[in-house]
Amino acid sequence: MTDALGIEPDETQVHNRRGLPADPARPFSQSWKIVCRKPGLCVDEQIAHVLGRIRPQTDLIAELMKQYNSAGDEDEPGLEAWLEVVRYFNDDDQQDEAGTSTE
Template sequence: MPLHQYVYFALSSRRITAQEITDVLGIEPDETKVVNPRRLPVDPANPFCQVWKVVCREPGLCVDEQIAHVLGRLRPQTDRIAELMKQYNSADDEEEPGLDARLEVVRYFNDEWQDEAGRPQDGERNLFGWALDREAIAFLAATGTFLDVDEYDMAPSLLSA
């Protein structure tokens, strides 16, 4: 499909491991990773950032449907997520945030999916529009999660022609 999009909720930290997050929340992540951009040897006293993710990559869903899928898995643990955020981000801690929560929307567009008027072609579902409902906004607010939306235009550049 010329429009490729996915959504994920991530908890990132240099102070708590992905396994510890799993243990506290009781939710198995879809993905975890250790961010080590310079590929340096791991120093246990100063670990690299660990990322814990719940992801929806199901094609054919609107972004708000993907968000609902991800948050549907997380909502039962809203209080635990909020408590983790509070525990690792106390006002007394002057260092970088101990735990970062984000809801990420990633979208790749190209011009093959639309006709010249910019409308979906016959039989295609319009996946461009999306919105956050009150429940999603309440979850983001309760857990201190920020929303990050990345959108990329993958259409061939007219300048390169």
Template sequence: MPLHQYVYFALSSRRITAQEITDVLGIAPDETKVVNPRRLPVDAANPFCQVWKVVCREPGLCVDEQIAHVLGRLRSRTDLIAELMRQYNSADDEEPGLDARLEVVRYFNDDERQDEAGQPQDRQHNLFGWALDREAIAFLAATGAFLDVDEYDMAPSPLSA
């Protein structure tokens, strides 16, 4: 079964920009994104939400290896991330000012994708099983981040008669 997967750690906010996050953490993100799901009129200086991401899309790695890669880049900044979370998430606020998450995205039966070597994903070692180690759980707890796992079956739907 072909499998395409990647992992990222994201900080999302309506109150702090991706550039401000970069300045505080001293780490350049792999990706940034402006999110405006309701297509509201947006002032460029104050978009609906900005997302700062560190990403691992390396093919052939298990999810736990991808997580280790992402968190390996962030671990030395754990205290800074935790401080940002405290600063932008007071108990008095109605909604969080800063959201932290570790995201796992997996596409099963993804026949359209192949790894960089041109080999179908199913010819690689088994990528299906994964686990969070103690260090990953400790990082999530220390930073106040949550884990989100999205899995999609890309197999064609059977035709209805």
């Protein structure tokens, strides 16, 4: 994905690698992620940060999905892409709008 999109991911994960004993409860998957961990941002600001990095490649992402999914094996999952917003709130480490600790 990195070579195809020309974007370095912030995180990657591989679950249930091929060639190893398979866990049927968790099939093989790979994750390639762009994230925003800047403290003190509102959700819309975090989303804008992530989209700002991937927006120039949206047509390429759509084309890669089309290419992989049309040539795929029926027994193999296709390529998926989605935007997932996850916010963690930690009462012990509150921050004000400037991003400085309030404790």
